[in-house]
Amino acid sequence: MTPETSKSETLFEFASQYLVAGVSGSARLNAALGRPVYLTHGDGCRLYDVDGRTYLDYNLSHGASFLGHNHxxxxxxxxxxxxxxxxxxxxxxxxxxxxxxxxxxxxxxxxxxxxxxxxxxxxxxxxxxxxxxxxxxxxxxxxxxxxxxxxxxxxxxxxxxxxxxxxxxxxxxxxxxxxxxxxxxxxxxxxxxxxxxxxxxxxxxxxxxxxxxxxxxxxxxxxxxxxxxxxxxxxxxxxxxxxxxxxxxxxxxxxxxxxxxxxxxxxxxxxxxxxxxxxxxxxxxxxxxxxxxxxxxxxxxxxxxxxxxxxxxxxxxxxxxxxxxxAQPGFYDRIAATADRLYRGLTALFAAHGVPARVQGLGARFGIYFGVTHEVQAYQDAARIDGELGYRFIRACFARGVYFHNYGKLALGHHGFSAAHTPADIDETLTRVEDALKTMGKG
Ligand SMILES: Cc1ncc(COP(=O)(O)O)c(C=O)c1O
Structure with a gap:
């Protein structure tokens, strides 16, 4: 292991010898990162990886961990x-x-x-x-x-x-x-x-x-x-x-x-x-x-x-x-409020930084269409996304502790938040995403 090699990279190299493509399911590979993430644990809306880094999670086990990890x-x-x-x-x-x-x-x-x-x-x-x-x-x-x-x-x-x-x-x-x-x-x-x-x-x-x-x-x-x-x-x-x-x-x-x-x-x-x-x-x-x-x-x-x-x-x-x-009273009012805060926040950030991207969400899951600015109503609009821009966004967010998954350029994928994401978590996310947008530029 060279000083630059992360523990995640070493684990992926080892896994690739014994697991097909190094993963237990093809969707585990984050196409934007070129590898899966290796976790020590998850808690609430956060993931913790083997390199000691923490991420606000917007994948949530492909949507399974809707109430958050470690519930x-x-x-x-x-x-x-x-x-x-x-x-x-x-x-x-x-x-x-x-x-x-x-x-x-x-x-x-x-x-x-x-x-x-x-x-x-x-x-x-x-x-x-x-x-x-x-x-x-x-x-x-x-x-x-x-x-x-x-x-x-x-x-x-x-x-x-x-x-x-x-x-x-x-x-x-x-x-x-x-x-x-x-x-x-x-x-x-x-x-x-x-x-x-x-x-x-x-x-x-x-x-x-x-x-x-x-x-x-x-x-x-x-x-x-x-x-x-x-x-x-x-x-x-x-x-x-x-x-x-x-x-x-x-x-x-x-x-x-x-x-x-x-x-x-x-x-x-x-x-x-x-x-x-x-x-x-x-x-x-x-x-x-x-x-x-x-x-x-x-x-x-x-x-x-x-x-x-x-x-x-x-x-x-x-x-x-x-x-x-x-089924608790008020549960979906909180989901709707979180959705509003996150989707409006992301939309405003993309506009402010000149990144062509459209955020569409309903309830706790959403898509981000890079290179598209009009409403997406048909798969053919979605299939025209700028996949490379999406990859750059995901990598920039990853470097700043926000996890978005990518299933491959034409697998448009889906993102989501959990009931464990608080308004403060959303605001922290938006600050980190803003940082990411500043470094990835307009193209
Ligand atoms: C709408 C829909 N149907 C079926 C499936 C397959 O589910 P599973 O991965 O549990 O086999 C998925 C998985 O993402 C899905 O999103």
């Missing part, structure tokens, strides 16, 4: 699970209590099934939709990410396109090797926030579709909320054609309301998927929905789903603690 209620929950003997693959009274709470909070939830990851939840939700409808195809939206399994690993991060001769259908573009090309026949992709595209696609293909799946707020492209009336249109068009409407709320759930985006916008899908914030950093995902859909799941019905770790007790008890906090 006292979650620690207590883990202690309780330890005291119960590290049992898993058994039911306890806590499982059904958490399910009942979710059914109370989330409008479409009449019954739930637990799973381990967001990908597993969207996989199961699509299986339910196919089992109920007896149809095979699904419709998804350009720029919407639903995990990495074969059915959905299409058109989440594609490049900007210059022409669109196939309108309203975006040619299916698979985003992984190893997916059978024949599966392209099972997916239709159309642009988000385009009512005409939705009407045409459902008119032409409605009777072949098992499901329409969307992120009700497209946070995976930064933050692109639905245009007024869009979710209502999706609801009406799918109901009319017997298509299962799935809101993938893995990222949006609990960010702006206890009932997620479906409660916030007042549009109830047939099924939804939840994960990340639901257990504040422990691996829990949920498929929730109307009873008539959920009942096709095994062993009640013919659609197979189970798992040794499904509804792991650690995660269930953590979810109970997290949902308790989220």
């Amino acid at each position: 006292p209620g979650v620690r207590k929950a883990i202690q309780q699970a330890l005291d119960m003997g590290v049992i898993c693959a058994y039911e306890t009274e806590h499982h059904s209590q958490v399910a009942e709470t979710l059914c109370r909070l989330v409008p479409c939830a009449e019954q739930v099934r637990f799973a381990n990851s967001g990908s597993e939840a969207t996989f199961a939700a699509l299986r339910v939709a196919r089992a109920v409808t007896g149809r095979a195809k699904i419709l998804k939206f350009e720029g919407h990410f639903h995990g990495l399994h074969d059915a959905v690993v299409w058109n989440a991060h594609g490049p900007a396109r210059e022409t669109f001769p196939t309108y309203p259908y975006v040619p299916p573009q698979v985003e992984s090797a190893g997916v059978p090309p024949a599966l392209a026949d099972l997916v239709l992709v159309i642009p988000w926030n385009d009512p005409a595209a939705i009407r045409q696609a459902l008119r032409e293909h409605g009777d072949e579709l098992a499901a329409v799946i969307c992120e009700p707020v497209n946070y995976n492209s930064g933050c692109i909320p639905p245009a007024p009336g869009l979710l209502e249109l999706l609801r009406a068009e799918t109901a009319q054609r017997g298509i299962c409407l799935i809101f993938d709320e893995v990222l949006s759930a609990f960010r702006m309301a206890p009932g997620g985006a479906q409660a916030y916008y007042g549009v109830t899908p047939d099924l939804c998927t939840l994960a990340k914030a639901v257990a504040n950093g422990l691996p829990l995902a949920v498929v929730a929905g109307k009873r008539e859909f959920m009942q096709v799941l095994s062993p009640q019905g013919p659609a197979a789903h189970s798992g040794t770790y499904s509804g792991h007790l650690f995660a269930i008890l953590a979810a109970r603690a997290a949902l308790h906090d989220i």
Whole structure:
């Protein structure tokens, strides 16, 4: 180790020999830094790395640590699970209590099934939709990410396109090797926030579709909320054609309301998927929905789903603690006030320092579009960001103790704050970001 080599760099070098690419999941790599961060611990809204540096965290475990790191209620929950003997693959009274709470909070939830990851939840939700409808195809939206399994690993991060001769259908573009090309026949992709595209696609293909799946707020492209009336249109068009409407709320759930985006916008899908914030950093995902859909799941019905770790007790008890906090009066007033302080503050700083960037946020998650100054309503606007400017911003912030994650230039990514960020933390962030902007210049 030379004097200039940080402990993080040394660890990355070592990890690269034994872990593929040095990481345990491809998204761990911060593309702007060219390496992952190596932590000793997290606490509240802060991360502490092996080099003794502290960061205000705006990634929050890809959105999972919505209440902040080291949350006292979650620690207590883990202690309780330890005291119960590290049992898993058994039911306890806590499982059904958490399910009942979710059914109370989330409008479409009449019954739930637990799973381990967001990908597993969207996989199961699509299986339910196919089992109920007896149809095979699904419709998804350009720029919407639903995990990495074969059915959905299409058109989440594609490049900007210059022409669109196939309108309203975006040619299916698979985003992984190893997916059978024949599966392209099972997916239709159309642009988000385009009512005409939705009407045409459902008119032409409605009777072949098992499901329409969307992120009700497209946070995976930064933050692109639905245009007024869009979710209502999706609801009406799918109901009319017997298509299962799935809101993938893995990222949006609990960010702006206890009932997620479906409660916030007042549009109830047939099924939804939840994960990340639901257990504040422990691996829990949920498929929730109307009873008539959920009942096709095994062993009640013919659609197979189970798992040794499904509804792991650690995660269930953590979810109970997290949902308790989220449901407290005034919780979302504080989230809205923090959002306002942060998003206005960042916007003002970019303007003052001549850095072309647009901040779009809803509730506790937001996107920053570098090189874009108008409102982003479509993935194609988002895909035109200045990725290099974004990298420079993230590196400058990192040097000043503010952590933003980057998933790669065309993976626009998403940022967020936690309920543990106080007004003073936001103000400290803005001071540090201002310092960062001064050094990175205009280009
Ligand atoms: C909307 C959405 N769906 C699904 C997933 C996949 O979740 P997981 O990483 O838990 O498999 C993600 C992950 O970021 C997501 O944002």
